Amino acid sequence: MNSVATAQTQKVPLPLRPSPWTRLSKRLRSANYPAGVASLFWLAVIGIPLYALVASTFRKTSDYLDQGPLSVPSNPTFENYHKVVDMGFDTYFINTVIVTVCTVAIVVLLSVPIGYAVVRSTTRSTQRVFQFFLLGLAIPAQAVVIPVFLIITELHMYDSLAAVILPSAAFSMPVCVLILTGTMRDISEELYEAMALEGVSVAKMLWYLTIPLSRSGLSTVAIYTAIQAWNGFLFPLILTQSREQRVLTLGLYDFVGEFRVDAPGMLTAVLLSAVPLFVAYLFARRALVQGLMGVGGK
Amino acid sequence: MTKSTDQSRRTGPSVGRPGVAWALPGVLYFAFFAVLPMILVAYLSFTEWNGLGTPEFVGTDNWERLFSDSLMGQSLWLAFLLTVLTWVVQTPLALLIGVWSAGYQRNRALLSAIFFLPLLLSSVAISLLWRTLIDPNFGLPAQIGGWLGIDNIDLIGQSDTALYTLVFVATWQFVPLHSLLYQGGARQIPQSLYDAASIDGAGKLRQFFHITLPQLRNTITTSSILMVVGALTFFDTVLIMTQGGPGTDTTITPYLMYQTGFKSYEMGYGSTIAFVLVIMATAASLVLVKMTGFGAMRSTREGM
Numbered sequence: 001m002n003s004v005a006t007a008q009t010q011k012v013p014l015p016l017r018p019s020p021w022t023r024l025s026k027r028l029r030s031a032n033y034p035a036g037v038a039s040l041f042w043l044a045v046i047g048i049p050l051y052a053l054v055a056s057t058f059r060k061t062s063d064y065l066d067q068g069p070l071s072v073p074s075n076p077t078f079e080n081y082h083k084v085v086d087m088g089f090d091t092y093f094i095n096t097v098i099v100t101v102c103t104v105a106i107v108v109l110l111s112v113p114i115g116y117a118v119v120r121s122t123t124r125s126t127q128r129v130f131q132f133f134l135l136g137l138a139i140p141a142q143a144v145v146i147p148v149f150l151i152i153t154e155l156h157m158y159d160s161l162a163a164v165i166l167p168s169a170a171f172s173m174p175v176c177v178l179i180l181t182g183t184m185r186d187i188s189e190e191l192y193e194a195m196a197l198e199g200v201s202v203a204k205m206l207w208y209l210t211i212p213l214s215r216s217g218l219s220t221v222a223i224y225t226a227i228q229a230w231n232g233f234l235f236p237l238i239l240t241q242s243r244e245q246r247v248l249t250l251g252l253y254d255f256v257g258e259f260r261v262d263a264p265g266m267l268t269a270v271l272l273s274a275v276p277l278f279v280a281y282l283f284a285r286r287a288l289v290q291g292l293m294g295v296g297g298k
Numbered sequence: 299m300t301k302s303t304d305q306s307r308r309t310g311p312s313v314g315r316p317g318v319a320w321a322l323p324g325v326l327y328f329a330f331f332a333v334l335p336m337i338l339v340a341y342l343s344f345t346e347w348n349g350l351g352t353p354e355f356v357g358t359d360n361w362e363r364l365f366s367d368s369l370m371g372q373s374l375w376l377a378f379l380l381t382v383l384t385w386v387v388q389t390p391l392a393l394l395i396g397v398w399s400a401g402y403q404r405n406r407a408l409l410s411a412i413f414f415l416p417l418l419l420s421s422v423a424i425s426l427l428w429r430t431l432i433d434p435n436f437g438l439p440a441q442i443g444g445w446l447g448i449d450n451i452d453l454i455g456q457s458d459t460a461l462y463t464l465v466f467v468a469t470w471q472f473v474p475l476h477s478l479l480y481q482g483g484a485r486q487i488p489q490s491l492y493d494a495a496s497i498d499g500a501g502k503l504r505q506f507f508h509i510t511l512p513q514l515r516n517t518i519t520t521s522s523i524l525m526v527v528g529a530l531t532f533f534d535t536v537l538i539m540t541q542g543g544p545g546t547d548t549t550i551t552p553y554l555m556y557q558t559g560f561k562s563y564e565m566g567y568g569s570t571i572a573f574v575l576v577i578m579a580t581a582a583s584l585v586l587v588k589m590t591g592f593g594a595m596r597s598t599r600e601g602m
Contacts, residue, residue, distance in 0.1 A: 036405070039399075040397075046474075049428070049470070052431060053427055064436065066439060068436065068438070068444075069431055069437060070441055070442075073420075092465075108330075110327055114320070114321045114324040117321040120315050121317060125421055129321045132328075138580045142555075142575070143338050143575040144576070145571065145572070146339065146569050147334070147335035148331070149380045150342070150565075151330075151334065167332075170330075170332045171331075171343060177324075191562050195314065196314035202314060206316070206437075226431070229419030230420070231422075232424075233422050234533065234534070263430045266513055269426075270423045270426050273420065285411065292602065293481065
């Protein structure tokens with residue numbers, strides 16, 4: 001690590017006020033052209049299917065069958081959207097919103113006190129709590145669906161939105177506890193000591209100090225859980241049955257039978273199911289990206 | 299976490315500190331909906347149960363059946379193949395895209411915003427999109443094959459291309475998440491390391507192999523664990539795109555479990571398969587953690 005030390009002591013002299021022309025040529029010289037070309041290739045891999053998805057929703061089925069997914073829609077139509085909305089999409093949509101909101105609420109309400117206790121408590125048992133959730137990370141939801149089904153039927157909750165919400169929240173918790181403890185550890189001890197001197201209660205410290213200072217972790221947790229809940233498929237598939245309790249992903253899956261040859265109808269349902277997340281991305285791109293990045297840890 | 303901070307915490311005043319009771323509601327909730335099922339799956343693997351009524355204890359019947367079940371052997375091999383293939387394809391791609399998009403140039407920011415988009419789609423939506431797009435009669439194979447003069451490309455109708463198609467769809471779906479993890483990791487590498495290296499005359503390639511890669515060690519582990527566990531539980535896409543077919547040629551273990559439990563209503567035997575899955579996922583994560591020394595959580599900033 002000698003080189004680091006030399007780099008810090010010997011400052012490279014900067015040229016005085018480079019002209020815009022030299023700045024541009026410098027940028028062009030330092031540009032990474034092979035990477036640029038490769039990135040365009042990846043753009044095609046990601047972009048072409050997405051283009052086909054969006055373009056197809058504006059096509060009549062007969063046009064789609066004639067012209068294929070890549071051609072530009074010759075006479076755009078909105079009939080696919082009407083068709084999909086008429087098939088009960090609105091019910092599925094509302095159900096998904098309920099599931100997502102409740103799941104996020106449960107996860108945040110339960111994980112915040114856990115993070116707070118793990119970071120602030122000095123007892124050995126609280127440290128065990130942290131290890132407990134670390135181990136919990138390794139439980140794949142797919143592998144325990146049969147016993148979850150057993151528990152839900154024993155609780156007489158089969159075929160209800162609660163049946164989807166309760167296990168979905170549980171399986172989001174380990175990641176969220178991990179993220180929250182990571183953020184809460186960064187809050188300095190002095191702040192707590194100052195508050196303790198004033199005689200502030202433990203609950204008030206959480207409310208006025210810990211929560212405001214761990215906003216970044218909280219938004220990561222909320223975003224991660226919301227995306228997981230919105231896109232969740234396995235629990236709705238095995239724990240609900242009736243049309244009234246259907247969420248979007250399951251509704252999409254059931255469209256397969258009804259849209260056997262109607263590709264534009266199918267793709268419209270696919271696109272509509274993601275619209276809320278697309279809108280969220282449009283308005284809160286930074287929060288979403290940072291949120292998902294935070295899942296990888298610091 | 300170092301010893302010294304631990305000790306300073308222990309010697310600190312105990313007033314104004316939350317007790318373990320604060321964590322209790324969450325712990326109990328998680329124990330009931332996630333840990334209890336883990337224990338139940340072990341118990342159910344020794345029972346016979348059709349989903350209604352009560353499970354009936356049958357001893358080791360299911361386990362004996364498991365070891366002589368050729369479908370189980372095949373499904374494990376396929377799951378292994380899928381895991382290895384997705385890892386080998388996704389890791390270099392995600393690493394390169396992530397490191398590339400960590401740069402702050404405007405074109406990179408713009409393209410990264412587009413690369414992110416598949417992350418917003420559910421796996422059901424992605425599987426249905428690709429199922430529609432690769433339809434041999436009306437999808438991309440027909441349109442592009444028509445330009446090239448090739449007919450009838452049925453990608454999921456043949457066993458070898460069916461598996462590669464699943465790997466491709468998984469790549470399309472998951473590379474955005476993993477490149478995001480690498481982007482985050484690459485942005486935390488101190489610029490001073492690169493400055494020093496270029497003063498010493500190291501080129502871009504050497505900087506990548508001697509600074510970027512070693513510095514991303516923890517990210518590589520995190521991403522690999524997510525990928526391996528994700529591939530072992532890869533289920534939605536198989537259900538929607540191939541239904542385990544053609545024949546049983548893409549029936550990976552999680553799909554076999556779903557079919558056994560929820561289609562043939564053999565929930566006892568399904569639990570036996572599920573238990574094997576739990577063991578495999580845990581073992582794979584442990585091996586990865588041990589192999590990479592992640593458990594020690596060595597600092598990547600040593601000597602700075």
